[in-house]
Amino acid sequence: MIATFPEQREAKRHELLDAVESLRDVFLASADEAEATGTLPQTTVDAIYETGLFSFKTPQVLGGAEADPMIQLDVIEAASRIEPSAGWCVMIGAGSLANLSAYLPDEAIDEIFIGGKAPMAAGVAAFSGEAAPVDGGFRVSGRWAFGSGIRHSQWVSGGAIVVGGNPDSPQNIRIVVPTSQVQIHDNWHVVGLRGTGSCEYSLSNVFVPQRFTWGGAEARPQRGGPAYLLGRPGTQTTGHCGFALGVGRRALDAVTELAQSKKRGYLGSMALVADRGSFQRALGESDLRLRGARAVALEAIEEA
Numbered sequence: 001m002i003a004t005f006p007e008q009r010e011a012k013r014h015e016l017l018d019a020v021e022s023l024r025d026v027f028l029a030s031a032d033e034a035e036a037t038g039t040l041p042q043t044t045v046d047a048i049y050e051t052g053l054f055s056f057k058t059p060q061v062l063g064g065a066e067a068d069p070m071i072q073l074d075v076i077e078a079a080s081r082i083e084p085s086a087g088w089c090v091m092i093g094a095g096s097l098a099n100l101s102a103y104l105p106d107e108a109i110d111e112i113f114i115g116g117k118a119p120m121a122a123g124v125a126a127f128s129g130e131a132a133p134v135d136g137g138f139r140v141s142g143r144w145a146f147g148s149g150i151r152h153s154q155w156v157s158g159g160a161i162v163v164g165g166n167p168d169s170p171q172n173i174r175i176v177v178p179t180s181q182v183q184i185h186d187n188w189h190v191v192g193l194r195g196t197g198s199c200e201y202s203l204s205n206v207f208v209p210q211r212f213t214w215g216g217a218e219a220r221p222q223r224g225g226p227a228y229l230l231g232r233p234g235t236q237t238t239g240h241c242g243f244a245l246g247v248g249r250r251a252l253d254a255v256t257e258l259a260q261s262k263k264r265g266y267l268g269s270m271a272l273v274a275d276r277g278s279f280q281r282a283l284g285e286s287d288l289r290l291r292g293a294r295a296v297a298l299e300a301i302e303e304a
Contacts, residue, residue, distance in 0.1 A: 003052035034195025057098035059224035080246025085195030123157030173215030
């Protein structure tokens with residue numbers, strides 16, 4: 001069973017954060033394997049799915065938690081503080097599912113949410129593809145970079161430019177296809193965030209039915225509350241801010257822990273770094289700067 005969450009705001013916030021905390025041991029235990037293989041282990045992905053966190057941004061009408069933007073930041077911040085690659089994958093998986101859930105017409109939703117069960121999704125916002133109009137939809141070709149979590153997804157989305165229209169005012173659309181239809185390129189060989197599995201993927205002249213697309217100036221959410229009116233990138237800002245804040249706090253946690261065992265000095269005057277006034281001042285200033293950034297981010301998001 002996938003977890004369900006209460007409607008009352010604070011109760012929902014606490015349960016979502018509890019769900020993140022319940023994954024702490026799973027995230028930490030699988031971190032080395034994720035780094036080595038270049039993607040989250042399937043057991044980790046399954047554990048995230050069972051908590052319902054991949055659906056925490058999805059409209060309630062489709063079984064999601066439909067967390068408000070401030071809670072969204074809290075959740076991704078908490079997950080990223082524990083393990084950055086896992087936090088990033090929660091962000092991308094939840095965001096990708098939320099977007100298609102909010103914008104696709106009912107006919108497509110019925111095919112994606114089989115038996116009302118939420119799928120796992122991935123996607124890239126960039127309009128890196130071309131969509132040629134044909135009867136009933138589009139023929140789409142393109143290659144998209146940074147498909148985080150794509151190896152564990154069932155559906156994948158991407159941006160495309162409609163060809164053959166007004167070159168001075170091109171139409172951008174979003175397309176959704178089964179992951180089985182895309183070619184995944186094994187090129188995620190990087191220094192940081194190895195565990196996100198952010199490989200490129202491509203399509204070559206694949207037919208995408210009209211019902212599996214949305215976009216244009218008239219595109220409006222088909223379901224969900226007012227938060228979805230923020231559009232994109234508005235609905236994704238929360239996750240990216242939360243990720244940066246969580247990783248920043250993780251860095252300060254690591255420095256603080258290291259300072260309690262590492263010594264500096266000369267011969268008989270060796271002392272713990274944690275006891276040095278210069279270190280304490282730098283740590284305190286860094287902490288305040290991070291708290292200040294968080295306060296500004298939350299203020300802007302809440303105002304929006």
